[in-house]
Amino acid sequence: MSLEIWLSTVKSIVLHQPTVAEMKQLFAVVDRELDDASKDVSADNHFSMAYNAALKLCTIALQAEGYETARGAGHHNTAINSLSLTLGDEQKETAIYLSTCSRMRSQAMYDRVDVATDRDAKELEQTARKLRQDVVQWLKRRHPELVPDGLNE
Numbered sequence: 001m002s003l004e005i006w007l008s009t010v011k012s013i014v015l016h017q018p019t020v021a022e023m024k025q026l027f028a029v030v031d032r033e034l035d036d037a038s039k040d041v042s043a044d045n046h047f048s049m050a051y052n053a054a055l056k057l058c059t060i061a062l063q064a065e066g067y068e069t070a071r072g073a074g075h076h077n078t079a080i081n082s083l084s085l086t087l088g089d090e091q092k093e094t095a096i097y098l099s100t101c102s103r104m105r106s107q108a109m110y111d112r113v114d115v116a117t118d119r120d121a122k123e124l125e126q127t128a129r130k131l132r133q134d135v136v137q138w139l140k141r142r143h144p145e146l147v148p149d150g151l152n153e
Helices: 003-009 022-037 042-062 076-083 091-112 118-143
Strands: 013-015 068-069
Touching: 003 042, 022 042, 022 118, 042 068, 042 076, 068 076, 068 118, 076 091, 091 118
Parallel strands: none
Antiparallel strands: 013 068
16 A cells, blocks of 8 residues: 555545754654663653654654644554555564554553563664664655754664
8 A cells, every 4th residue: 555545544644844954853852762761760661762762753754755643542553554654564563563562652651550571661662773773764765855964873
């Protein structure tokens, strides 16, 4: 399925005009979350920060394509589900994994403690760091006009 066909079925997507300044800020959020995730925090918080970074990377890819999710119920899932349509089919497994992580993160944020283990948190952080590399490479290839100066993989 193409991004355009998928977008025609999703009601919570709106057009968006991305800018380099916006991309710079979004990557700054990703980097802050990944930096904070590596500090001495609970496994649940570590997991949540790594999740936030991964979610923002999905958002970056969607916005670079000229769309954004409307805030509200389901916007995390919409951003995550767009990943294989923006970056390509090789991201399907990552999107499935992030969908599972979304449920865990929600439980950790709103329902109970000790949802994530240290292993869960480290695995998600590694996934987010790899996804960051993939998004940077994709952005440089597909939308070089949106790449902020000094953006490293």
